[in-house]
Amino acid sequence: MGDKMKTVGETLISILEAYGVDVVFGIPGVHTVELYRGLAASRIQHITPRHEQGAGFMADGYARVSGKPGVCLVITGPGLTNTITAMAQAYQDSVPMLVISGVNARATLGHGRGQLHELPNQQAMMATLALMSHTLLDPNDLPSVMDRAFAILGSSRPGPVHIEIPTDVMAEPISHRATSVTRPGRPRAETEKMMEVAEQCRAARKPVILCGGGAVSAAPEIRVLAARLDAPVVTTTNARGIMANHSLSVPASPSLKSVRSLIADADLVIALGTQMGQTDYDMFADKGFPALGNLVRVDIDPEQLARGPFPARSLHSTSENFVTDLLALLDEARSINGATARAEKARTDARTELGERVEREVALLELIRETLPGTIIVGDSTQAVYAGNLYYEADRPNGWFNAATGYGALGYGPPAAIGAAIAEPDTPVICLVGDGGFQFALSEIGSAKDCGANVIFLVWNNDGYGEIEKYMIECGIQPEGVKPSAPDFAMIAAAYGIPGKHLASIEDLPAALKEAAGKSGPFVIEMHERLVHPDAGQS
Incomplete structure (x- = not known):
């Protein structure tokens, strides 16, 4: 079958559909109308906010609940800068967000001649915030650029990704075959490291698990792991609910003294998908979170593993892969650690402390x-x-x-x-x-x-x-x-x-x-x- 010629805008919509996008948030303008050319005939629902910041926040909420990237279509200049606050929130909370913006025609870029909605260097500004920011100068690069964007959104620590398309590129024809979606692999810790962690788990008598937002997708497996280790599970704000109605759940902030006491008393602490940042672990800025010499830290982001608090052992892995692999190395559930009583005491003391x-x-x-x-x-x-x-x-x-x-x-x-x-x-x-x-x-x-x-x-x-x-x-x-x-x-x-x-x-x-x-x-x-x-x- 021969290639079918479509505009860049039409092809963009086809690629989004191929990657499972079913909703986009945005306010159309003269700098994005060509991106809308194929939208009405697609399966994608368009939601119109009252402000582009709202588009970004809508995409954030949608992404957290659906597990898919939230997608925004915004105009160049003010449309994009209005979205920056939402992108910054998504960056801090590791929420997958794809922001596709317009930018002025290629021949005008960098000349400062007062084009409508012009910025001195829009892409450079976004590069300071986004995990990736790319200007599409060649229409035929669109498929590979979109593949790269979704690879970043799906294989590493999530966050905002930005692609800008010049207005003159949007309407250009592109020869495009049906999109072949590729799903990149996700990090998994080495077998040797996993065996060492399993040995630590067998030796531990007072283990504790810390879970952040990066652990949510592994919720069923974490419940099994907690039971098998007989370990209380402390959940940060973005992880609440993964241990709902479980006797080992401690749904309280590690900023509380009672929760810190539980963690400090542990002989093994496993931290899953948590930045261990100030707003979860030191909300009152008292710098009282305990130093942990027995911390095993698991994160999808290798750079995060190099930031404090520094673990005794770090593993570059998704939470799902880590927990799945660890369960395969451990025996059946045990109840030798008195974890139910420890978790109940932490919950009771935390409520009193409030x-x-x-x-x-x-x-x-x-x-x-x-x-x-x-x-x-x-x-x-x-x-x-x-x-x-x-x-x-x-x-x-x-x-x-x-x-x-x-x-x-x-x-x-x-x-x-x-x-x-x-x-x-x-x-x-x-x-x-x-x-x-x-x-x-x-x-x-x-x-x-x-x-x-x-x-x-x-x-x-x-x-x-x-x-x-x-x-x-x-x-x-x-x-x-x-x-x-x-x-x-x-x-x-x-x-x-x-x-x-x-x-x-x-x-x-x-x-x-x-x-x-x-x-x-x-x-x-x-x-x-x-x-x-x-x-x-x-x-």
Whole structure:
């Protein structure tokens, strides 16, 4: 069969389809219209956010829940720079994201002649942030460039990848055969190293497993490994839910003293797919995480293995490959380590350590989970989310994630929740967002309306930036700039044709959640923090 001539834009869509892409997020403009030429006839759904930052955050939420890369189409210049914040969050949290942007025509690049949306060197700017940034100068390079992009997204530590296509290249014809998708291999530790780790496991009497976001896809295997080693499993924010309802689960932050005590007392610590970064392991910046002389660290990223804390043994492997290979070397389950009691003590001590105020907020999260089993809670940076990052057990993998880790971008929650809802349309998705953070992305409820996303926007209203106000007071600083006014969020929802309500009592929350989950499309529920904390100050 002879080659079929298509434009670069049409071929791009065909390649995305071949790689299993079923949704893209973007706002079309004159610098991307040729990329849309083949989109309407494809199987790919297009979601239009209200802002390109929303496109990036939607792609992030979609990727976390679906396991596929989130894909964005954005214009050159402001469209791309608007997406940078979302790409930075994806970089910090290792979320696979493919951003395809326009750029001005090849003959204009680098001349600084005032072209529309021109940047001095767009590709160089993106190269500082993306795992790969490529300018497509030759149309016939498109298939190989896309193969390279998906190879990076699928075989190494995930993150944002950027491809820019000049406007004059988009419409050029390209001779393109049907895409032959290749799936690159993923790293696996050497057999000799695995045998040494297995020997350590046999000798250990108080092992502990630490799991980060990179371990989520290995959740079933990790549950088996924990039982076989009789080891408590401490999960960071992005790993919550992989040990749901398991007696060995410790769904509490390694920033808590009680959890650190469990880890320090271990004679073997296996860290799977975790950056071991400050926002998970030293949230209070007290530098109290214990030094570990018995740390076995497993990561897909060899550079991460070379960063602290330095392990006694490091293995370059995916979590799935490591756990699968280790299980093949170990005997059947044993219960000689008293791990159930150790895990229970860590959980009990961690809850006590939270204090009454945070405990109330954790109880709120648990009320949501009990009301809507299997829900996905996508958080913004707000008080109840900080509490959950300290202690909360989702009842499923990817049932709890937010922007209050790593990069920490406000306005993440609403669009990321929309992306999550698109990935799992039949699952209730809760966006837990503050009144301040919601206003970073308030218009995205219109996007949720357009695409029928089943998102319940639960607004935690504390009359401004309550957490920052509290911190300023603790630092002896007169609070300033922390009281932005907020609209009536239920009325804003009504203006978009979205149902919404105010809670008069915390006892009303379960009924409101069930009502919202019973409807198709988005729903807004506004609650004031005084419902949870009656002693909260008036404003």
